[in-house]
Amino acid sequence: xxxxxxxxxxxxxxxxxxxxxKKVLRSVKKAAxxxxxxxxxxxxxxxxxxxxxxxPSTSATALPNGIVVLAADISPMDVISHIPVLCxxxxxxxxxxxxxAELGAAGATKRPTSVVxxxxxxxxxxxxxxxxxxxxxxxxxxxxxxxxxxxxxxVRV
Numbered sequence: 001x002x003x004x005x006x007x008x009x010x011x012x013x014x015x016x017x018x019x020x021x022k023k024v025l026r027s028v029k030k031a032a033x034x035x036x037x038x039x040x041x042x043x044x045x046x047x048x049x050x051x052x053x054x055x056p057s058t059s060a061t062a063l064p065n066g067i068v069v070l071a072a073d074i075s076p077m078d079v080i081s082h083i084p085v086l087c088x089x090x091x092x093x094x095x096x097x098x099x100x101a102e103l104g105a106a107g108a109t110k111r112p113t114s115v116v117x118x119x120x121x122x123x124x125x126x127x128x129x130x131x132x133x134x135x136x137x138x139x140x141x142x143x144x145x146x147x148x149x150x151x152x153x154x155v156r157v
Contacts, residue, residue: 012072054091071100
């Protein structure tokens with residue numbers, strides 16, 4: 001689904017490309033399945049504020065307390081404009097996706113969603129083949145963290 005460039009907020013950076021967007025949406029689907037997903041501005045901001053502040057001794061290789069995925073086609077933009085600043089204060093990586101409708105669909109809800117936060121602690125969930133486990137979620141979370149960190153290196157100012 002193509003979102004017009006004019007509909008996107010001007011501060012939507014780092015923006016996912018098509019390939020990365022599919023990877024992020026798959027991760028959001030898995031997070032919803034493992035019950036480790038926070039949806040909506042109020043719930044995400046509450047979770048970010050409860051996480052510890054970033055310290056200089058925090059290792060860059062350590063996994064964060066969450067990964068935030070924001071939608072870039074939000075109106076009014078003031079609704080989510082404070083979230084990237086909070087994420088940077090708490091050393092939580094974040095990425096932008098072009099469509100809030102796709103973000104909501106991936107998060108197992110019928111409503112478009114402006115922001116979700118993926119949490120590292122997942123619950124054991126058995127899939128159809130019985131092979132789905134917490135270790136699988138941990139691997140998906142690590143991979144998404146690498147992707148978010150890679151995208152975050154090229155943030156325009």
